[in-house]
Amino acid sequence: MRVLIIEDDPLHRSYLHEAVRAALPECDTVLEAENGHAGEVQARQSRAEHVVMDLQMSERNGIEAARTIWRERPDTKILFWSNYSDEAYVRGVARIVPEGATYGYVLKSTSDERLKLALRGVFMESQCVIDREVRGIQQKSLGNAHGLSDAEYEILVDVALGLTDKAISQRKRLSLRSVQNRLQQLYEKLDVYEVPGDGPEGWYNLRMRAVAVALLRKVLNASALERAERELRNSGGN
Amino acid sequence: MRVLIIEDDPLHRSYLHEAVRAALPECDTVLEAENGHAGEVQARQSRAEHVVMDLQMSERNGIEAARTIWRERPDTKILFWSNYSDEAYVRGVARIVPEGATYGYVLKSTSDERLKLALRGVFMESQCVIDREVRGIQQKSLGNAHGLSDAEYEILVDVALGLTDKAISQRKRLSLRSVQNRLQQLYEKLDVYEVPGDGPEGWYNLRMRAVAVALLRKVLNASALERAERELRNSGGN
DNA sequence: GCAAAATATGCGGGTTCCCGCAAGACAAGA
DNA sequence: TCTTGTCTTGCGGGAACCCGCATATTTTGC
Structure with a gap:
């Protein structure tokens, strides 16, 4: 099993690397890319089926990268790991996730424990794991009480x-x-x-x-x- | 000598802590705060004269925090350490730095080496250390070729x-x-x-x-x- | 299939915006 | 002092915006 990490901050990247190693002993290789563009290329070449990535990167942001990755291989499992739960991001992700794909969305502020659970849940169990805060935004955004159509x-x-x-x-x-x-x-x-x-x-x-x-x-x-x-x-x- | 670190990302905070320890052996205590608000309080209580902080924090952003810190003690030396060199941030910093104050502005993407130089330059030598990229923005912003008055x-x-x-x-x-x-x-x-x-x-x-x-x-x-x-x-x- | 609700279109007019033209106000400098 | 340049203000008009009212057209629920 191979996991591809797409994240432009080197500190966060190595932290993720560590977390993946710890949470997924069945993972034999961890690949890294430092922006969305490189990430797409890596994903294509390595045919990785498990990706964890940041949204908001400089070169090419996560949403775009995820879209092209999913377009090429819709069964790729992607865990988004982001600083923000802006409605714009949540909506952006929701717009591109293909029918039946499994993905996750956790905030960088969550505990190590929850990150590991998310990694196992998404990659091993094919569950959709979405942080509570993010979920809250999703609800509000879709259930159009205050949300926009x-x-x-x-x-x-x-x-x-x-x-x-x-x-x-x-x-x-x-x-x-x-x-x-x-x-x-x-x-x-x-x-x-x-x-x-x-x-x-x-x-x-x-x-x-x-x-x-x-x-x-x-x-x-x-x-x-x-x-x-x-x-x-x-x-x-x- | 005491140094106060204001930064909301725990990874970056500990990285900074490490960098300060390495670059400034004459520093005996390192304080930490995890957002602008806590930072102001810490600065007031500890009377720290050396601050390194992030711009863009959730609770209260760096520019606001820096302004109140400088208002209370204009001789505080502040090193800004930010992900972005948006003109808006550069302009924001420029608006609040008091007459004659010493400060620095380096990007998180700079090397360890440059960060250490900036730490020593600002805190020990009272130099203003500003990254080239940031400097570029500053020039363009003030020299109003394309910049706004x-x-x-x-x-x-x-x-x-x-x-x-x-x-x-x-x-x-x-x-x-x-x-x-x-x-x-x-x-x-x-x-x-x-x-x-x-x-x-x-x-x-x-x-x-x-x-x-x-x-x-x-x-x-x-x-x-x-x-x-x-x-x-x-x-x-x- | 039909009524109700939501959505799309047309018309008209009051308001705000965008801007050319021109005249005063003020400072710097020859 | 007179010029030159920058900034401010007024006037006027064409275009775009905001929106009430009325009429199709489509969707939805039963």
């Missing part, structure tokens, strides 16, 4: 990229008014109307404020934006 | 918070038109007019696009936004 999320991203209503309507093949409708839903969900202190109404530019709130709440984050920007440029705008 | 930066932040032109004009005691002027400067500096691919003019909502570009270029980042948001709420909006 997919449609709303996509509008949010397009707006955050700086597209106009018209541009969005063309990209998404919608009428102008429909785009604006979705925007209004977004404004309500994100509570954009509240006023800071005593000021009169009209303190906020709703469009901008919605994005600001999304960023503050970590519904959106920088890496999600980067991904969207790259897609936008590739698709030539439509 | 302070005025433009402040406008950028207000816009990013979602304030309207009118709201900004009141906060900043400016006329509406002046705010819009500064916005236009911003739009030019951030190259907001470029068109993705083949689309017609008018793909972009300039206001939003400016913020998106700033985020992508790391001129702005989430933690700067959070800080600004907190200030906004405290000041009651004006």
Whole structure:
């Protein structure tokens, strides 16, 4: 059994190496890669079926790497090991996990013990192991009490990229008014109307404020934006 | 001589501890704190004059902590040790370093050797030690070839918070038109007019696009936004 | 299959944004 | 002093945004 570690911080990488050795005596080789790009290559060459990786790496982030790895071999078992449980990351992962794949998502702040359990659970028992905190975000995100629907999320991203209503309507093949409708839903969900202190109404530019709130709440984050920007440029705008 | 370490990742914390021990044999006690808040308290109690800290911690980030530490004892020597050289962080540090204070800014990716040099340089020799990469950002940020002036930066932040032109004009005691002027400067500096691919003019909502570009270029980042948001709420909006 | 609910579209108008044009305010320097 | 450059302010208009109201179209639940 071989395990591939994809993690750009050398300290964390060696810590993971150690943890894998300790938790999985049946593992004979541990491979390492120091960014998403190298990780994809390693995964392809080594045909490793067990991967543990960080999200948020500089060269190429974990979500992208995981997507290409899963595209090539959907039965790969991946354990995500991340600093954050931003809704943007959780949503990002949820978007790319293929039907029936087994994966895990634990925070770097969890104990050694829980990390080891996750390693065994995902790699040996094919369980999906997801930290409680992350699970909480997942629930809130999907059970759309405060969470956004997919449609709303996509509008949010397009707006955050700086597209106009018209541009969005063309990209998404919608009428102008429909785009604006979705925007209004977004404004309500994100509570954009509240006023800071005593000021009169009209303190906020709703469009901008919605994005600001999304960023503050970590519904959106920088890496999600980067991904969207790259897609936008590739698709030539439509 | 005592050194205080403020860093929320336990691995990195113990690594730092080790590095301090190795680089500074004249140091007799090493204190540790696991977030900005605890760090402030420790600094106050222990009267430590040498601090090495991470930026970007969860509880209270490094910039805030450093500001209060320096406010209480401006002669404290602080070495920032960060993962990123985002312009937003560099600018944030530059804004709070008091006149004549000695500090350093090195990236976590630097070698052990350079870290030790920085420790000795800042704490023993009272030199300012700043990594080349960081220095590069600093130059670009201040020498306003592509960088933003302070005025433009402040406008950028207000816009990013979602304030309207009118709201900004009141906060900043400016006329509406002046705010819009500064916005236009911003739009030019951030190259907001470029068109993705083949689309017609008018793909972009300039206001939003400016913020998106700033985020992508790391001129702005989430933690700067959070800080600004907190200030906004405290000041009651004006 | 049908009613109810959610979603998509069109129209119209009030507001804000974006910006060209031009005139005052202020500081630095020849 | 007069010029030059930077910053500020006002005016006006075209475009984009925000949204209430009314009408299709699609989805959902029974």
